[in-house]
Amino acid sequence: MIYLDNAATTRPDEEALARAQRFASENYFNPSASYGGGFAVSARLKEARENLLSYIADPAKFELVFTSGGTESDNQAIFSAARRGNAVTTAGEHAAVERAFAELKNRGVETRFAPVDRYGAVDADALLSLVDEKTSLVSVIHVNNETGALNDIAAIARRVKAKNPRCVFMSDGVQSFGKILVRLTQEIDLYAFSAHKIGALKGTGALVKRKNFSLAPLIHGGGQEGNLRSGTENVLGILDFAYAAEKKFSSLSEDGKRLKRYREMLWDMLDHGLFMRISPSEGSPYILTVSAEGARGEVLSRMLWERGIAVGTGSACSSKRRFSRVLTACGYGEKTLDGVLRVSFSPETAEEEICFAANEMNAAAKEFKEKL
Amino acid sequence: MERVIIIRYAEIHLKGKNRGFFEHVFANNLERSLRGIRHELHRTSGRWLIEKFEETRTEEIAERISKVFGVHSYSVGYLIGSSMEEIFEGAKLVAPHEGTFKVETHRAYKQYPLNSMEISAEIGGRLIETYPALRVDVHSPQHTVYVDVRENGSALVFCAFGEGAGGMPVGTSGKGLLLISGGIDSPVAGYMMAKRGMTVELLHFHSYPYTNEGAKEKVVSLAKILSPYTLVTRLTTVKVTKIQEEIHAKCAAELNVTLLRRFMFRIAERFAKEHGLQCLITGESLGQVASQTIEGLTSSNAVVSLPVLRPLVGFDKEEIILRSRKIGAYETSVLPFEDCCTVFLPEHPAIRPALSFIEEEEGKLNVQALVEEALATAEKIEF
Numbered sequence: 001m002i003y004l005d006n007a008a009t010t011r012p013d014e015e016a017l018a019r020a021q022r023f024a025s026e027n028y029f030n031p032s033a034s035y036g037g038g039f040a041v042s043a044r045l046k047e048a049r050e051n052l053l054s055y056i057a058d059p060a061k062f063e064l065v066f067t068s069g070g071t072e073s074d075n076q077a078i079f080s081a082a083r084r085g086n087a088v089t090t091a092g093e094h095a096a097v098e099r100a101f102a103e104l105k106n107r108g109v110e111t112r113f114a115p116v117d118r119y120g121a122v123d124a125d126a127l128l129s130l131v132d133e134k135t136s137l138v139s140v141i142h143v144n145n146e147t148g149a150l151n152d153i154a155a156i157a158r159r160v161k162a163k164n165p166r167c168v169f170m171s172d173g174v175q176s177f178g179k180i181l182v183r184l185t186q187e188i189d190l191y192a193f194s195a196h197k198i199g200a201l202k203g204t205g206a207l208v209k210r211k212n213f214s215l216a217p218l219i220h221g222g223g224q225e226g227n228l229r230s231g232t233e234n235v236l237g238i239l240d241f242a243y244a245a246e247k248k249f250s251s252l253s254e255d256g257k258r259l260k261r262y263r264e265m266l267w268d269m270l271d272h273g274l275f276m277r278i279s280p281s282e283g284s285p286y287i288l289t290v291s292a293e294g295a296r297g298e299v300l301s302r303m304l305w306e307r308g309i310a311v312g313t314g315s316a317c318s319s320k321r322r323f324s325r326v327l328t329a330c331g332y333g334e335k336t337l338d339g340v341l342r343v344s345f346s347p348e349t350a351e352e353e354i355c356f357a358a359n360e361m362n363a364a365a366k367e368f369k370e371k372l
Numbered sequence: 373m374e375r376v377i378i379i380r381y382a383e384i385h386l387k388g389k390n391r392g393f394f395e396h397v398f399a400n401n402l403e404r405s406l407r408g409i410r411h412e413l414h415r416t417s418g419r420w421l422i423e424k425f426e427e428t429r430t431e432e433i434a435e436r437i438s439k440v441f442g443v444h445s446y447s448v449g450y451l452i453g454s455s456m457e458e459i460f461e462g463a464k465l466v467a468p469h470e471g472t473f474k475v476e477t478h479r480a481y482k483q484y485p486l487n488s489m490e491i492s493a494e495i496g497g498r499l500i501e502t503y504p505a506l507r508v509d510v511h512s513p514q515h516t517v518y519v520d521v522r523e524n525g526s527a528l529v530f531c532a533f534g535e536g537a538g539g540m541p542v543g544t545s546g547k548g549l550l551l552i553s554g555g556i557d558s559p560v561a562g563y564m565m566a567k568r569g570m571t572v573e574l575l576h577f578h579s580y581p582y583t584n585e586g587a588k589e590k591v592v593s594l595a596k597i598l599s600p601y602t603l604v605t606r607l608t609t610v611k612v613t614k615i616q617e618e619i620h621a622k623c624a625a626e627l628n629v630t631l632l633r634r635f636m637f638r639i640a641e642r643f644a645k646e647h648g649l650q651c652l653i654t655g656e657s658l659g660q661v662a663s664q665t666i667e668g669l670t671s672s673n674a675v676v677s678l679p680v681l682r683p684l685v686g687f688d689k690e691e692i693i694l695r696s697r698k699i700g701a702y703e704t705s706v707l708p709f710e711d712c713c714t715v716f717l718p719e720h721p722a723i724r725p726a727l728s729f730i731e732e733e734e735g736k737l738n739v740q741a742l743v744e745e746a747l748a749t750a751e752k753i754e755f
Binding site: 296298299302303305306371372 | 580581582584617620621715716
């Protein structure tokens with residue numbers, strides 16, 4: 001099977017998992033235990049935390065809290081930061097942010113949404129115009145999970161803080177961590193990401209916070225993670241996360257260059273009479289979203305599955321809704337929205353797979369249109 | 373003192389010389405529904421008694437037998453010795469602690485020293501002493517405590533009645549094949565035929581990859597919800613993708629659904645005959661959608677010789693939903709999975725298609741070969 005749905009989740013890296021599992025099976029002690037065994041586990045977790053953080057931020061200025069995944073990280077950031085006034089975000093957010101904003105509204109916080117362009121990137125000027133002295137939180141997704149469009153969060157954060165230095169700036173980095181180069185600047189208070197998008201297990205995520213930023217816990221209990229996220233640490237998941245990230249970051253820029261070439265190769269090989277392109281060329285190299293206008297994306301994805309290829313239909317988390325909320329906000333009509341396919345790569349993706357996938361996608365779309 | 377469940381049956385007493393057969397099937401069905409729970413089932417004068425089960429499983433047993441067709445009502449009570457002391461001990465356990473009540477005694481053992489009225493009066497009097505908030509009202513009491521003095525030196529006491537599913541034991545009225553779609557109607561139709569004693573087998577049509585695995589899963593979930601009633605634990609699926617594609621490619625768009633339904637009926641009839649099933653059952657209700665007009669139903673009937681039973685034909689949607697909720701299928705039925713792909717749905721389906729036009733359009737297809745091909749995709753799912 002050719003797996004090209006890596007934005008939904010990735011195949012766990014066997015080496016990283018084996019390494020993590022070996023340690024976790026032998027050192028099954030509770031990291032909070034006061035004897036030697038517990039300390040050994042806690043030391044290993046500290047190492048994993050430092051390593052993960054160092055890839056994207058200065059450990060002297062930022063801290064990392066482990067969570068159960070991207071959704072939890074987003075929720076903790078949002079409910080911690082937005083307690084009054086208004087909260088601003090984009091029309092291109094993942095459901096984890098968008099739904100949390102809907103809940104903010106229920107709790108009496110005014111929510112504001114900045115429009116996105118046809119690629120799903122936020123209109124920064126429009127976003128800025130929504131920020132005022134009452135704004136408590138601004139949330140901007142780093143890489144759009146449905147199109148791969150990139151938001152320049154460093155620049156946006158700088159402008160936001162210049163306008164209102166007291167508001168919190170956060171970003172959902174689930175599709176960027178371990179895929180594109182990220183360096184968090186002082187204007188970015190919170191950054192959320194997930195393990196299973198980079199070859200680690202599902203069920204682990206992280207929230208990076210600026211030091212001295214006062215974050216509130218979402219889950220209360222035994223006081224783990226510096227009292228910011230209680231619950232016995234997911235040792236296996238966290239170590240696996242760190243080991244998988246170590247591999248990804250060792251070849252991040254070469255992988256990015258190669259996958260950008262593959263992405264363009266795939267687009268060149270697709271029949272442009274059947275597919276239209278949605279992803280921007282300057283976006284994430286890991287995502288190519290297209291639409292077979294007039295066909296039904298979910299049917300195509302099942303036809304392709306039968307042909308040995310797994311591709312997504314936009315965001316896997318919201319695939320039970322007929323049309324994508326984000327792509328609707330990009331301004332596409334129903335015919336385009338119906339035919340959306342999201343092809344997403346990983347460093348494991350091989351050139352032959354791209355060729356095979358392109359041919360099969362052409363054949364499936366052609367077959368669909370002939371039959372219907 | 374032993375906890376027991378008393379089961380009364382619905383229409384079996386009407387069955388004259390066939391009564392033995394009905395009772396046999398009924399007992400078998402009760403046993404099937406209680407599979408996995410230790411118990412003993414005994415017949416006593418005109419009723420069944422479930423005994424020797426773990427008391428902690430009482431509610432589970434009651435829940436299961438309440439779904440067995442043929443059960444009119446049931447009561448949880450106690451099987452005790454027939455001395456007045458023991459009867460009173462049992463009555464204390466089942467009696468309410470406040471409100472109005474009466475005691476009603478049935479005495480099969482006529483040599484018992486007290487007669488029915490005397491037993492009722494004695495037990496009632498002692499209950500009032502025990503529970504001062506109780507008052508007697510023999511005309512319209514809120515609660516009735518029943519005492520049954522049996523011939524073998526034992527007695528039964530019970531108070532509340534649970535409602536049974538009614539109807540007749542499944543397996544006493546032949547066998548039918550339900551065309552189950554995954555919507556609200558067809559499970560209700562299956563329920564209603566099972567209620568009249570029919571064994572209901574299930575056939576589901578899908579059009580993968582136009583429909584997804586979730587739709588199939590949903591039908592299996594519905595079949596599982598139905599199975600405590602129908603006692604059937606299997607389902608057959610047939611893929612009709614090729615047929616839909618052929619119809620779409622060659623025939624008039626407005627007949628899309630009409631023609632597909634004729635194929636479904638043909639396939640269902642073949643399947644039914646091969647499996648000894650005597651009729652087809654559908655959830656169609658007159659006028660509900662474009663294909664369920666009298667012309668639509670006629671065009672489907674025209675291709676089969678087996679009778680087609682449509683127990684919901686005269687029901688409004690609200691009435692069907694009410695029944696669906698009662699069975700516990702509604703929440704599953706409304707899950708958002710397409711059971712029949714909307715990509716094939718015409719914008720304006722024919723509401724009153726003439727049979728001659730249908731046959732002309734159908735003539736463009738190799739009907740026999742398509743039916744055979746579809747039947748070859750039959751897949752049996754046991755759950």
